[in-house]
Amino acid sequence: MAGSQFAYVRNFELPDPVLPNVYMVVRIDGKGFHRFSDAHDFAKPNDGRALELMNEAARHVVQALKPDVVLAFGESDEYSFLLRRSCSLYKRRASKILTQIVSLFTSAYVFCWSEIMGKQEELKYPPTFDGRLVAYPTAKEIRDYFAWRQADTHINNLYNTTFWALVHADNADGLGERRAHETLKGTVSSEKNEILFSRFGINYDKLEPMFRKGTTIVWGESTPEEEADAEEDAAAGAGEGPMKSQEKEKGNRSRGAPELRTLHVDIIGKEFWTAPSEQPGR
Numbered sequence: 001m002a003g004s005q006f007a008y009v010r011n012f013e014l015p016d017p018v019l020p021n022v023y024m025v026v027r028i029d030g031k032g033f034h035r036f037s038d039a040h041d042f043a044k045p046n047d048g049r050a051l052e053l054m055n056e057a058a059r060h061v062v063q064a065l066k067p068d069v070v071l072a073f074g075e076s077d078e079y080s081f082l083l084r085r086s087c088s089l090y091k092r093r094a095s096k097i098l099t100q101i102v103s104l105f106t107s108a109y110v111f112c113w114s115e116i117m118g119k120q121e122e123l124k125y126p127p128t129f130d131g132r133l134v135a136y137p138t139a140k141e142i143r144d145y146f147a148w149r150q151a152d153t154h155i156n157n158l159y160n161t162t163f164w165a166l167v168h169a170d171n172a173d174g175l176g177e178r179r180a181h182e183t184l185k186g187t188v189s190s191e192k193n194e195i196l197f198s199r200f201g202i203n204y205d206k207l208e209p210m211f212r213k214g215t216t217i218v219w220g221e222s223t224p225e226e227e228a229d230a231e232e233d234a235a236a237g238a239g240e241g242p243m244k245s246q247e248k249e250k251g252n253r254s255r256g257a258p259e260l261r262t263l264h265v266d267i268i269g270k271e272f273w274t275a276p277s278e279q280p281g282r
């Protein structure tokens, strides 16, 4: 057989299967996005378009790995993908699953860049993402994992919102960022809420849910109200952009078919995991 003299090198490839019947979570995170977001003039603290781009890249992953990816959660420059326990993708080889998800996410991010960020928004250098795959034995760890990520979303967003409010109010002398850090050092949540409210008239709880709660993508059925809304939008030709075009699609689909739902809701509480329409992680 051709190459048989060389084929022994194959034996150096060690197997890396994930234990059968456990949940797998893949989390990807943008490399050096502090710099990347500066270089591309992301709005601070939250650039809504940049988050939509992350969401769209995540939807590509969830669609492509259907039905194995049952839920995805994203915030900032990261996304977590939950794979069902029965997943047999690549015979559960960890490196194959991980690299497939990181690679697809990254290429989708670039592929969708100009559509979402706007044609005039030049991509200045190739963004990259790292990834890790972690196995979890029970639903409890899965719920706690996503609670951990969403709690992180909240903590970071409260800090960043207060930080940038202070900076934007105080940047005339160029000392804004350092002073803002100093002002916030050692403050607890209630103090940050108080600064936001008393100094800037910002009610934190009224800020966009996507910023406060991150984005959760699940398979589910839309409610009749949502179907009606989507049909109305489609009929009116309303809205451009990725979210709206997704919504429009709904109108053409058969009722009751599972479809991707993009939510900005609390996933820390038990209710989310037991709601009949979501049923992630089965």
Ligand code: ATP
Binding pocket: 029, 030, 031, 032, 033, 034, 035, 037, 042, 043, 044, 045, 046, 047, 048, 050, 051, 076, 077
């Ligand atoms: P690392 O390579 O270690 O991940 P990093 O620079 O990407 O480093 P992170 O801890 O991942 O650091 O944080 C990502 C940073 O990217 C945030 O702190 C924020 O500055 C920026 N960022 C990401 N998404 C957005 C967004 N939608 N709007 C504004 N800034 C963003």
Ligand code: ATP
Binding pocket: none
């Ligand atoms: P898998 O997902 O298992 O890797 P695959 O379809 O990518 O499946 P490979 O064994 O990786 O299969 O082979 C790649 C195939 O892609 C080649 O067999 C060939 O048909 C095609 N291909 C790749 N590069 C070229 C190229 N430059 N010109 C023509 N065909 C190419």
Ligand code: MG
Binding pocket: 029
């Ligand atoms: Mg990091």
Ligand code: MG
Binding pocket: 029, 030, 031, 032, 033, 034, 077
């Ligand atoms: Mg990062």
Ligand code: MG
Binding pocket: 029, 030, 076, 077, 078
């Ligand atoms: Mg990050």
Ligand code: MG
Binding pocket: none
């Ligand atoms: Mg190939």
